[in-house]
Amino acid sequence: MVKTFERGVFLPHYKKFSEDKPITRLPLPRELVIPLRQHTGAPCRPLVAAGDKVEAGQKIGASDAFVSAAVHTGLSGVVREVAKRPNIAGEMVDCVIIDVDQGQEFPTWPAEDYAGLPVDEIKARIREAGIVGMGGAAFPTHVKLSPPREIDLVVINGCECEPFLTCDHRLMLERADDLIEGSRLISKVLGGPKVIFGVETNKPDAIAVLEQKLVKEKDMELVQLDVKYPQGAEKQLIYAVSGRKVPPGKLPFDVGVVVQNVATAIAVLEAVRNRKPLVDRVLTLTGPGTPNPGNYQFFIGTTISHVIESTGGLQDDVVKVVVGGPMTGWAQLDLQAPLTKGAGGILALTGEVTQVTDYMACVRCGKCVDHCPMFLYPNYIGVYGELGRYQQAEQWGAMDCFECGVCVYVCPSRRPIVSFVRRTKKAAAERHRAATRQAL
Numbered sequence: 073m074v075k076t077f078e079r080g081v082f083l084p085h086y087k088k089f090s091e092d093k094p095i096t097r098l099p100l101p102r103e104l105v106i107p108l109r110q111h112t113g114a115p116c117r118p119l120v121a122a123g124d125k126v127e128a129g130q131k132i133g134a135s136d137a138f139v140s141a142a143v144h145t146g147l148s149g150v151v152r153e154v155a156k157r158p159n160i161a162g163e164m165v166d167c168v169i170i171d172v173d174q175g176q177e178f179p180t181w182p183a184e185d186y187a188g189l190p191v192d193e194i195k196a197r198i199r200e201a202g203i204v205g206m207g208g209a210a211f212p213t214h215v216k217l218s219p220p221r222e223i224d225l226v227v228i229n230g231c232e233c234e235p236f237l238t239c240d241h242r243l244m245l246e247r248a249d250d251l252i253e254g255s256r257l258i259s260k261v262l263g264g265p266k267v268i269f270g271v272e273t274n275k276p277d278a279i280a281v282l283e284q285k286l287v288k289e290k291d292m293e294l295v296q297l298d299v300k301y302p303q304g305a306e307k308q309l310i311y312a313v314s315g316r317k318v319p320p321g322k323l324p325f326d327v328g329v330v331v332q333n334v335a336t337a338i339a340v341l342e343a344v345r346n347r348k349p350l351v352d353r354v355l356t357l358t359g360p361g362t363p364n365p366g367n368y369q370f371f372i373g374t375t376i377s378h379v380i381e382s383t384g385g386l387q388d389d390v391v392k393v394v395v396g397g398p399m400t401g402w403a404q405l406d407l408q409a410p411l412t413k414g415a416g417g418i419l420a421l422t423g424e425v426t427q428v429t430d431y432m433a434c435v436r437c438g439k440c441v442d443h444c445p446m447f448l449y450p451n452y453i454g455v456y457g458e459l460g461r462y463q464q465a466e467q468w469g470a471m472d473c474f475e476c477g478v479c480v481y482v483c484p485s486r487r488p489i490v491s492f493v494r495r496t497k498k499a500a501a502e503r504h505r506a507a508t509r510q511a512l
């Protein structure tokens with residue numbers, strides 16, 4: 073039976089550009105720009121300085137905070153400088169900038185025997201490798217695998233519900249054994265709960281491959297999910313596969329569940345089996361504005377421009393470049409921004425698939441309320457957020473909004489409600505920081 077969640081929207085898929093393209097590696101970049109903050113939690117401090125020689129896999133940033141994730145370089149080279157650069161969200165962040173040794177071989181990490189490793193050592197390897205959730209949230213994985221209560225269900229998120237993106241689809245097809253083994257390790261760390269793979273029905277080939285391999289796994293199963301957005305959001309996914317509702321303000325572990333994305337599960341395996349740090353990942357370069365759409369493996373810190381230039385550039389009719397998916401991604405003004413552990417896509421959009429229009433006043437049609445998967449009132453959040461009355465926006469649930477963009481998609485006035493939510497959250501964080509400073 074195909075399952076789903078309540079509300080949400082049916083979107084055009086736009087997966088055809090890249091869903092049949094096998095994963096390929098991009099050529100070596102000339103430089104890596106590696107942000108010291110590319111995860112939820114405390115930023116890293118640099119462990120290197122200008123002029124230092126670095127080797128592939130070397131840790132170049134770390135933090136003593138538990139909620140943080142170390143950063144490494146995937147390529148050898150020389151540190152040019154540690155300096156602020158704009159990230160994909162337009163914020164200035166500290167980065168280690170490395171002139172990459174040209175002509176080097178792509179690094180490899182040989183497999184070790186890991187069968188009898190105790191749970192603490194598995195977790196230590198995951199933390200040391202700097203693994204974060206690769207579905208976009210970039211939450212440190214070692215933290216997620218240390219929940220404060222018992223977990224009886226692991227959900228592996230293979231929805232990839234945003235239009236255009238296909239990198240997780242290709243990973244499920246091309247690396248199904250590694251995905252299953254990584255998921256087994258995640259379950260082992262959590263005490264051995266059942267594992268459910270949630271996959272939308274627009275990936276029938278991946279479903280067939282996984283179902284055939286899962287036949288012999290007694291505590292693993294695959295659940296097919298309707299192609300609806302945001303099916304891959306944690307709370308919606310948990311409800312669809314298990315019927316459990318995560319209450320507002322609570323987290324998946326409060327209902328005994330941990331969710332991990334498919335790319336993260338594979339990275340976990342590589343960290344434990346190969347001691348490979350998270351130095352590369354796969355993204356989907358796609359859209360009608362790129363001549364060579366596909367699924368490309370790149371090193372963390374590669375700039376957007378390197379990906380675009382090494383795949384044939386952009387067509388003249390591109391009106392917008394987005395990093396991430398079309399619903400939750402970030403429109404780019406500067407193609408020199410570096411790609412991080414959470415970057416799953418670059419979209420080259422033309423006027424055929426996107427609108428660049430001004431927004432208008434709310435006409436009180438109620439469509440955003442009808443479709444919001446969190447049962448919020450996006451209209452009020454938007455109005456108060458726009459006026460800078462952030463505490464009232466919070467009262468209407470802005471902090472429970474996970475920025476899926478459904479309200480923006482259905483709004484006839486094209487109101488940028490997610491931008492208003494982000495402003496509200498930023499104001500709340502500043503208020504919290506000011507209160508903390510005053511209390512000290």
Ligand code: SF4
Pocket residue numbers: 443444445446447448449450453472473474475476477478479480489490493
């Ligand atoms: S208010 Fe937030 S959660 Fe609700 S539809 Fe809009 S972006 Fe999604």
Ligand code: SF4
Pocket residue numbers: 433434435436437438439440441450451454479482483484485486487
């Ligand atoms: S969909 Fe747009 S116009 Fe309609 S109520 Fe919501 S914010 Fe207002």
